[in-house]
Amino acid sequence: MPVTTGLHHVTAIAGDPQANADFYVGLLGLRFVKRTVNHDDTGTYHFYFGDYEGTPGTNVTFFPWTERGRRGEFGAGQTRAIAYRIPVAAVDYWVDRLETNGVAVERAERFGEPVLRFEDPDGIGLELVAAGGESPAVPWPDGPVPADRQLQGFHSVTLAVESLGPTADVLTDVLGFEEDGTEDGRHRYRSGPGGFAAVVDLVETDADRGRMGVGTVHHVAFRAESVAELREFRTAYHERDIRTSDIVDRSYFHALYAREPGGVLFELSTPEPGFTADEALADLGSSLVLPEWLEADREAIEAQLPAFDGPTVPGDG
Numbered sequence: 672m673p674v675t676t677g678l679h680h681v682t683a684i685a686g687d688p689q690a691n692a693d694f695y696v697g698l699l700g701l702r703f704v705k706r707t708v709n710h711d712d713t714g715t716y717h718f719y720f721g722d723y724e725g726t727p728g729t730n731v732t733f734f735p736w737t738e739r740g741r742r743g744e745f746g747a748g749q750t751r752a753i754a755y756r757i758p759v760a761a762v763d764y765w766v767d768r769l770e771t772n773g774v775a776v777e778r779a780e781r782f783g784e785p786v787l788r789f790e791d792p793d794g795i796g797l798e799l800v801a802a803g804g805e806s807p808a809v810p811w812p813d814g815p816v817p818a819d820r821q822l823q824g825f826h827s828v829t830l831a832v833e834s835l836g837p838t839a840d841v842l843t844d845v846l847g848f849e850e851d852g853t854e855d856g857r858h859r860y861r862s863g864p865g866g867f868a869a870v871v872d873l874v875e876t877d878a879d880r881g882r883m884g885v886g887t888v889h890h891v892a893f894r895a896e897s898v899a900e901l902r903e904f905r906t907a908y909h910e911r912d913i914r915t916s917d918i919v920d921r922s923y924f925h926a927l928y929a930r931e932p933g934g935v936l937f938e939l940s941t942p943e944p945g946f947t948a949d950e951a952l953a954d955l956g957s958s959l960v961l962p963e964w965l966e967a968d969r970e971a972i973e974a975q976l977p978a979f980d981g982p983t984v985p986g987d988g
């Protein structure tokens with residue numbers, strides 16, 4: 672049975688693209704690693720933010736539906752928080768940076784690690800977890816945050832479900848996660864190899880099923896080694912009578928989708944070909960990239976897209 676090594680990316684629905692990029696690039700200091708459009712809805716941007724190289728396990732991606740987009744409603748079957756790792760010595764830096772820029776921060780401690788909780792401009796739950804250990808995330812040398820304070824890829828996601836069992840079974844029996852403790856109703860799972868960005872927390876909620884829209888997470892993607900391994904995961908889902916997509920080409924990775932019984936859309940994604948498939952490393956995210964089959968329509972596509980001037984950094988005036 673294949674085993675995922677952890678998170679690959681998380682994709683969410685934002686409102687205004689400008690506010691979204693200003694927050695994730697300008698304030699949080701993630702690098703803009705790809706600026707493209709939703710291939711199925713070319714009037715909507717698709718933004719990818721991550722470490723300098725867009726390393727799997729560091730990337731949060733958004734479809735900014737603009738302020739006219741339908742608001743989502745948080746509920747069962749949704750991601751309650753996306754957590755990034757920060758260095759232990761960076762906690763006070765981040766409290767100060769966030770509060771100075773008008774973001775309310777709540778301090779907590781969880782499984783012995785300091786946690787900062789806050790929301791992005793659309794109400795998506797974010798956390799910074801001061802975790803020790805090594806991270807493969809590559810600092811962005813020209814970023815607005817000093818290299819030794821930058822986000823170091825994902826720590827975890829927290830999924831809210833009506834009841835633990837069905838989702839836990841998919842994590843353990845299909846994806847290869849193992850139980851790793853419980854604290855205050857939070858059930859922690861860690862992917863078998865116990866590496867980077869390898870934690871999923873499950874919490875139970877009394878809320879009704881959520882509704883996808885602005886301010887909610889669309890799906891959570893886990894790492895698969897290869898297309899061959901995606902086929903093995905597909906078989907593992909089917910053996911549990913869970914429907915999947917076909918294996919699809921997402922330009923920067925190959926992907927397989929399945930909605931787990933608790934309602935969360937799971938994806939599995941390969942590391943290849945990565946974000947340098949259509950841009951040089953130094954240029955990632957600097958201009959609008961379209962797949963070949965849309966390039967002929969570039970002018971019309973650009974004319975339809977909402978206003979967006981590129982990310983602004985606080986203090987740049």
Ligand code: ZN
Binds near residue numbers: 680682
């Ligand atoms: Zn995805």
